[in-house]
Amino acid sequence: MYSPRHFAVEDLSLLDALFKRDAFVSLITIDAEGLPFASHVPVIYRRDGERISIRGHWSRANPQAHAAGPALIIVHGPHGYVSPRWYTDPDQQVPTWNYAVAHLRGNLQSFDDAERLQSLVAELADAYEVPLGGDWRFPESAPGRIDSLRGIIGFELQPSAIALKAKFNQNHPEANRRGVIQALRQGDGHEQELADWMQRINFGNAE
Template identity: 30%
Template sequence: MRYTPYYLMNDPAEVARLVRENPWATWTSPATKGLVASHYPTLLDEEATAASGELVLLTHFGRPDERSHELGKHEVLVIVQGPHGYISPSWYPDPSDMVPTWNHVTAHLWGVPEILSDDENFEVLGQLVDQFEQHVAAPRSLQLDETSARHIATGTVGVRLRVTRFDARAKLSQNRTAEERERITAELRGEGHYAHPGLAAEMERLA
């Protein structure tokens, strides 16, 4: 990502929040046959992160995707994309302003994946299901039929990634005046084509 000092996110706790709130991540690998990208739900390993002070990610790959990525043989890049959206210059008070932009919150995280055992993988799959099912009226669990769930789990590979470095940005109109930022936030919370309450909330957090 372009280096712009006042957009940098240096706080690991903020990057951890971004992962928690935006669990659909892109995993990319420089495999022998070329770049490979896959998309998987990704959790923060809260216990390992708290114990080590490092960001630790958990996910699973569907077979044979793990072979395409050559998991464990090299560093991978995980991209976590938070709220993002178009910012129209028509939202600025100066009528001569004509340059639009795109606000976003994004993190790039690097590390070498660790392949989990079958039992660890099943535990991660259970965590993933429970994490998302908790928000529905009648949540389901892998424990409803563990035997069948374990059979299905053989088609997946569990992965743990200890993040060795990250590069994160919160580009949220920090270069604009307080009045302009208020107008942008109001438009994002409005009913127009580019309304985006989630992006407005990120701007309000920064303020």
């Protein structure tokens, strides 16, 4: 990933925030023909210091379920268009796109033992049911569906390289950055979120 020094981030708290915001990732491997193959899957993210684990599963019918070796996981953050009119010197500027993203590379490991798959599916259900106030749990809520585990294959990636990028106008004067944040505040929920992230990256949480 191309990441000029203004936008490169080393603080892993940004990675935590990206996964907390949206743990539906793009998983990319190289197939037998040497071509990139992508799946889009929800994952469980765990970090203990610099040790990171990312787990998820495929349908057994997914060709990627037979992949092993080098892989790339892309975690997507907020993003949006920035108009030159939002700067203090608009005649000297051009449009751009602001965004945050993480690329994690490592060797992909797969597993299909029932105990690990059951634990993984249970964790995924908890991760998404609890915020909804739901009480669906696996396998307690669906004991008759244990056999469905035969239809999936799990994976785990412990990244050996992490690239974090937050492109939020850090290369602009403070007045321009504040102008962009102010303009985004006038927009919808998507733009409001982008403004919040810009505020944190550029100026901390204080308004």
